Amino acid sequence: MKSRPAVIVLAAGTGSRFGAPGHKLTQRLGSSSVLGATLRHAIASHLAVVVVTTDALADTARRHVASRDVVVLPSVGTPGPHRLGMGYSIAAGVAARPDATGWLVLPGDMPMVQNTTLLAVAAALDHHPVTYAQHRGRRGHPVGFGAELYSELVTLSGDEGARRLVARYPAHGVEVDDPGVLIDVDTEADLERVRQVQAAPAP
Template sequence: MKTPPTIIVLGAGRGSRYTGARHKLAEPLGSDSVLKLTVSNALASGLPVVVITTTHFADDVADLVAKRDIVVLDQGSGVAPGGMGDSIAAGVAARPAAGGWLVMPADMPLVRPATMVAVANGLGPHPVAYAQHLGRRGHPVAFGAELFSELVRLSGDEGARRVLARYPGLAVEVDDPGVLLDMDTEADLASMRARVAAQLPVRP
């Protein structure tokens, strides 16, 4: 049986663009926090999940995932030592035998579990696959196992941009607006809360 890709939930960022009273991942959304809802949806996909986070948030997801599936990047400061590249590299290094990796930003809690599965299934002939809604590119982005050596060397804030520029990607069109909705502002949070209240966002 083919080894499935692992979802890497990126929850170690500073969230410096968000101006609310608390870190954006701690903001309540429905009955959970933004971070917990993202992780819960990833788990609901049935794919393996590893959460990259900081000491500050590790306890928040400890009731959802096993300790071995939580990678803490800092030494207790609550701030990641690097950027998205460091987080992706840490997740890939934590699961070197995975059949690929889906990069899922933790501030995108409305992405449906079925969407993650669809993007994971897009790997194969293509080393990269990504979610697309109404022709607009979104997340998650999946990378094939053959890209391990490049992904594990990522660092800084650029993320996997150079890898994406080098390899052809498959656009997986999905009926899921959540793939385009991240949370950088309080207005983004208000919009997400309205969707949750209207029972619009997450369905298997």
């Protein structure tokens, strides 16, 4: 079977801006959770899915993907040799799928991103080293990286993420009819808005 890009779902953050009890990714959303809804769309793309998370959320992730596809990291702030954060999470996810033809980085708190969007961004990696979804000209997620950037991705650390790579290489925006690429769940108000959108009747 031909190798394809993999989706790296980032779920190792603390979610410190979310005020309600419990982690934001475990909050109820429809019949699932915030993380569960994000993973459902990722799985529906039929691309390989890797979840990078911590012990606190590992069991939640394993309800949706196989244990071998869950990369468990120490919590941010844990003493150790690595500069933990988004950059290190990306590096760990990419290292878990070294044979992929690219990697789509998708935050776990973006439950509205559609599977068709993931496929469109993945397809653009055939022609561009860095791709990203955009809606009505506004840049969003996921962000895709081609296989040629593997050696740089696996050395990321700290909390800067991959911004330097996006700035260094020509990045191609993929226009999608998916406002979910701009919607993340950082606060209780964000979550309530997403719930209202999901509950609204289809146009």
